[in-house]
Amino acid sequence: MIVAKYRKRELVSNYTILTILALTCILPIMLLFFNSIKPQEEFGINPFGFPITIRLANFVDAWIMGEYAQIFLNSSKLVIGTLILNLTVSGLAGFSLAKLYPRGSNAFLVYLLVGVSIPAQMFILPLFLMWKEFGLMNTHLGLIIIYAGLNAPFATFLIRSYMIQLPDELFDAAKIDGANTLQLFYRIALPISWPVFLTTGLVVGLAVWNEFLFALTFVHDDSKKPIATILFAFQSRFENNWGLVNASAVMMMAPIVILFMFFQRRFIAGLTSGASKG
Amino acid sequence: MSIFFSKNSIAWYFILPVLAVHFMVVALPSLLSLALCLTDWNGFGKINYVGFENFYELFDDRYFKKAVWHNIIWTCLFLTVPIALALTCAYLLTGITKGQMLFRLCFFFPYMLASIISCQIWKYIFHPLYGLPAWLNSKGIDLIPAVSPFTMKETSLYAVAFVDGWHFWGFLVVIYITGMYQVDNSLYEAADIEGATKFQKFRFVTLPLIRPIFIFSIMIIIIWSIPTFDYVWILTQGGPAYSSEVLATNLYSQAFDRFNVGYSSAIGTLMFIYTIFIVSIFGVLRKLGWEI
Incomplete structure (x- = not known):
């Protein structure tokens, strides 16, 4: 224009x-x-x-003093675990909503829309008490389930809107060849929908990597904390040692910068996808 | 048996896992919160039903009222400054071709930073010893006193909002420019023939045509301003002297410092009611045929 x-x-x-x-x-x-x-x-x-x-020794110092080998492993575990759980459940649901036409699926879409507008503070305390009951406090699994749930509506909507464009004939042909519904999903829908899974994965991964509130509330052991809350603790512990604090922040940012250079358009399209659909 | 394997049931089996995870993480605790806001539970011991006691108490609570007022200020700030800046910026961007993508990436990048990192950057820039004010003072420019605005009662809320806004406004630029590129070029040519100025074209062509995205941005700003937490908690924890306390930090300290389960659930419930109210207003407007 x-x-x-x-x-x-x-x-x-x-x-x-x-x-x-x-x-x-x-x-x-x-x-x-x-x-x-x-x-x-x-x-x-x-x-x-x-x-x-x-x-450059700032990085070495920060890495050793902050015990970042463990911390980065924690963050990576959270990201990978969330991606596996979230993409599996959202992928299945997105496929069903787009191609299997279940009766009453509109009610489910409304449920998800209400779900995204509930502020986290509304349910964080009861969730905390529930997780305590279940023994999921202070565990990575507990946080992974939370992150998968929080990001489920976004992922489901995005995957659904992509799969809806796939031609029905593709699935009909496979059905004639005797494929069952699950096979339709992982033999046909999954291989041709990889772009949307990549976009969703990048956005969800970024959200988990950066997440603060739930990590602050649900993990209290320093050895289990992800990088975001460790940096928060680090800031007060090494108050005026700016070299170390900044080196830590750069290390946290590095994976994002690298991924952003490769996937700019995907990141931008994924993060703004709510807006274009209105 | 056949009903379990009918086409419709199988379709629902595919939805069940996501429903289970989301229900357990979001819906069930929200329902619990709705129930607990009518009790005086403190996390231990017996749960007593107290009716709307918590809400009466809330409306008398000085700090709660302060937090509500700060959230209103916060919403108003975000509805004006970032929107104005982003609209201008997106409009200017559509007028250039060389380097447009680079500009877009620059504006968007802060949006991808973790809250903890943006906070750290600005904490340093406003640092009383190393920061910008101190540096200017040392150069003999005594415009701003060398104190961190995060630690002053008068400025803490605005300073925190500034940092959050700095991180957020690039997102608006990108969604506005996406909308502006969907505008039919012939409309601008028609306006050119009529001799419209740039501002007139912006006011009478661009703005009406990006209205859906514009309204959407207003809605998400209103909704996202309510649970704002990260920036306040990291930079000031609501202080000094509650001068930057917002609803979310108020709730968080009620919940996790004092374990006032009933009380904090009441705050959460009010936040939820407000959000649903806003969403339904926009829903009704859409039903009434406002193209949003």
Whole structure:
């Protein structure tokens, strides 16, 4: 779309405004990088610039002092576990809603819509008490079930809206060849729907990696905490050791930056998918 | 037997797992919350039914009222500043071709950061010793006193909202620009022939045509402003002196510091009723034929 033929002067002002706004988004993140490789002594004289001496050992120190080998394993376990559980159950449901036309499925869609609008604070305390009863407190399994449930409506909707476009003839042909319903799902629907599973997986994975409230509430052992809540504890423990704190934050951000470089469009499409459907 | 293997039953078996997980995590505890808000339970001992006692108490609670007021301020802030900024930005972006994608990525990236990281970045920038104000002071520019705005009663709420807004507004840019690209180009050409200015084109062509997305963004801002928690908890924990307390942090400390199960369930229930109320308003408007 060309809104208008812009004159040169206008173009310059457009670019200037946009650049200033883009810098307010990016410069603070750059600062995080700079500070993660800055030695502690330098913060007093050079709080905002590129480090005069580069100290990569910040990362090593943070990794050892924060026992990050364990913490990153925890976070990865949560992400992978959630993805397996969430994509399995949402994939099955999305397929059924899109292609098996169950009677009364509209009621289920309304249920999911109400489900997404319930604020987490409404149910976090009873959930906490339930999880205590079930012995799921302080366990990764407990958090995985929570994350899978919280992200289920989003994943189900996204997968359903993709599978709805698949031609019915494909499934009819397989049925004639004697495939049962489960086979229709994993032999036909699953292999051709991988793009939507990738998008859903990226968005859900990102949400789990960054999640704070439930991780704060449901895991109290330092050795079991994911990176988000460990960083929260780290901030007060190493209050003014900015090099270490920033290096930790960069390590938490690194996987996201790398994935974002490869899958920008998928991330953006997935995270904004609610809006385009209205 | 055949009813268990009918086409319809099999279709429902596929839905059952997701229903089970979601019901256990969201629906069942929400229902429990609805029941517990009528009791004075403190997590141990007997559960006594007290009717609407918790709600009467809430409406007398100074800190609760403060939190409600802060949530209102929060909602108003987010309904104005990020929306205005994002609309301008998206409109400017549609006018350029070179580097447009790069700009979009820059605006969007903060939205993907974890709350803990955005908070840490801005905590450093506003740090009383190392931060921007202190640095400006050392250069002889005494515009802002070198204290962290997160630790001052007058500014804490706004400072926290600023950080959350910084993280959030790029999301709006992307959804608005998606909407703007769906606008038919011939409408702009027609407006050009009529001699419309850029602002007129924005006001009378762009804005009406992205209305569905615009209304959607207003709805999610109102809904998302209610349970806002991460940024407040990480940056100020509601302090100093309750100056940045919002409903979610109020509920959280009632629930997990004091174990007032009934009381915090009452707050949660009110949040839920409000959210459903907002969603149904938009639902009714849609039914009435407002294209949203």
